[in-house]
Amino acid sequence: VRYKERLLLKKYLVNHVKIVDLHFHLHPNVPLNSSDPIVCQFRRYVSHRELLKVMDKSGIHQVIIFGMPSFEEDNSFINESILRYCALAPTRLIPFAILYDTLDVSKAVAQGFRGFKEHVYGQRILRTCNREPGLATPHRKSMYFQISKYRLPVLTHMGPNVVERITDILRFSPELILIVAHLGMSFS
Secondary structure, rough: OHHHHHHHHHHHHHHOOOOOEEEEEOOOOOOOOOOOOHHHOOOOOOOOHHHHHHHHOEEEEEEEEEEEOOOOOHHHHHHHHHHHOOOOOOEEEEEOEEEEOOOOOOHHHHOOOOOOOEEEOOOOOOOOOOOOEEOHHHHHHHHHHHHHHOOOOOEEEOOOOHHHHHHHHHHOOOOOOOEEEEEOOOOO
């Protein structure tokens, strides 16, 4: 009986609910010279056809795609690659730009990015120089504020200081759409 109920539920969900996967890391299909263990752990490439096939099989309507934010990779190259990849199926693949300090937010929006991704571990923005839990820098806060004016989300992977960081960010930019990944756990 449970099996039949699950099949009915799956059929209903696939036919009536648009399921969006909010968190898919993708790297360009080129060799990366990273020694960063976080980047290496998430280094993967799948063709858009393969991804669409898996999405269809799983009942996933759309997926948000971004690279693995890193302090040692060329984030602008990764962002450009994500845009090209998502253009292969623009109604199904949603490009998010890696948010890094020299990113021109206005240009990223004009290019077609529909949100932004940051990763406090991969980008080493987790702690200050004296190893205290880091809060957002004034520059990053201005970027959040600019993003909020476009009404686009920031998907962030927080660290152990998640409450302090969210409070700090939203105090400065209360209109920001902030999606917090892994809110219930930390990797520190």
